[in-house]
Amino acid sequence: PQLVGMYTAHAFVSRSQRLVEGLARARRACGSQGNLFSGILASYATVGDVLQNSSKEDVIKPGRTLVLAGVDPADELQRHLRTFASSFRIRELPSTSTRADVFKAASVRKPDRTLDRSHVVAVILKADRRVPEPEPEAGNDEDTNTCPWSSPSSGLGHVLELVRVARVACPHAFIILWHPDAVEDPEMRVSAFAAGVNMVSCYPEHVEEALGKLAMIGANPSPPTSSETSSGSGSSPSASGSSPSDPSCEPGTSSPSLSSSISAPSPSTTDRSCTCAWCGQTDLTPTELWMHSPLYHVYEENRGGVCCICDQEVDNLARHIYSAHRPSGPRCEMRRGVGSAVVIHRKRDNKFLMVQEFAGQGFWVPGGGTDPGESLRNSAIRECMEEAGVEVELKGLVELVYTLSPFTGKPTWRLAVFYATLKDEDAHLKTVPCFESAGACWVSVCELAKLPLRSERIPLSWFPRFAMGYEPKRLALPEELKELFADLEF
Known part of the structure; x- marks a missing residue:
């Protein structure tokens, strides 16, 4: 009875899993006095409520x-x-x-x-x-x-x-x-x-x-070890830095390699010593921080600082965490100065699909860098899935943009802009934030003036034309430009 009383009194203080364990221990200690145990427990009417609340709120769903x-x-x-x-x-x-x-x-x-x-x-x-x-x-x-x-x-x-x-x-x-x-x-x-x-x-x-x-987060499972591949999220980390088709990247230049930010292997995935530099959430494992950072903060401005995983000071924490501390191992992006962009047209109401870009940079068309060995068309299709969550059918070529080196005469920056429609016009656009974007949205020509745009040239130049019935060029590499794109698969 004394043991039962001790654990019962403790219940009113802790309201924790220890109550469940303590009552079980008390019953075992009572042995043949089980009936006495039941009587004492019944006399504490509140204990049942405490036990119920503790098991539901503090034990099953603690965090x-x-x-x-x-x-x-x-x-x-x-x-x-x-x-x-x-x-x-x-x-x-x-x-x-x-x-x-x-x-x-x-x-x-x-x-x-x-x-x-x-x-x-x-x-x-x-x-x-x-x-x-x-x-x-x-x-x-x-x-x-x-x-x-x-x-x-x-x-x-x-x-x-x-x-x-x-x-x-x-x-x-x-x-x-x-x-x-x-x-x-x-x-x-x-x-x-x-x-x-x-x-x-x-x-x-x-x-x-x-x-x-x-x-x-907090459940300590094995998180995805490869690219995010669900209907609402993207897969590659290319959006975190300036891609060859990135309007913020000056023609003739390419973004710096990530090799300088690749660190040593991450600490144990059970080490809950990580804290988010943006919102202050604590007790995260390295893999949980890797999931947390783009999901929570893809739309916030890039910032530099010391990485809580490897203690390395970097200029872009979001890019560093996502690329250097991937659960499957560090990933270094290859910048080639080649990219694709896509004008996606919904003809029934003359709206165009735009991506809400990372780091609060505004809206732009789906687009990004072309991977080594990837064709320009496949690159365009992939970017639409990663950034907007949709499958598209390329209908034609809008333009080919390039910059030539003043010294060699060879192209240093090339961008293929395609015209496309959705394979399924009722397809659900991406709304789950990931490292690629914060989501996607349909935009009319008249709304462009009210929106922050990452780059104005493609939307302002081409949306009005296609809304008025302009037809894209044939889906093929123009003869006069084949030499400039000879090293690429169209």
């Missing part, structure tokens, strides 16, 4: 919280989220939730009330601009903190305000904006990322994919 704000239980999204019921402690907030409610749910605290930066927090906020917004009634002095999501203050602006609240409450939270026009409204995407979201989507399977990645 992850999922906050759902304004997500209807009947939504298709909810069915996909049930997959993670055992991986996250789920907090559902009604559509009338206040800023204080969101702040409290997203701010996971330690027993000493400090922010738990090792705790994985995901926040999904739903917005729907298609809901009619009634005019405010005269003399209505309701507190805006309690305005429902269907009120004038509950449109996108109100939801983005809650995003900012969640970001302040938990700087390392992964925040998803669920919006029906996630791949149709580029201005909304820009506003959402500026407010602090990590992902904008309208596809339940993409949200499920992102949460699947978050569920791996």
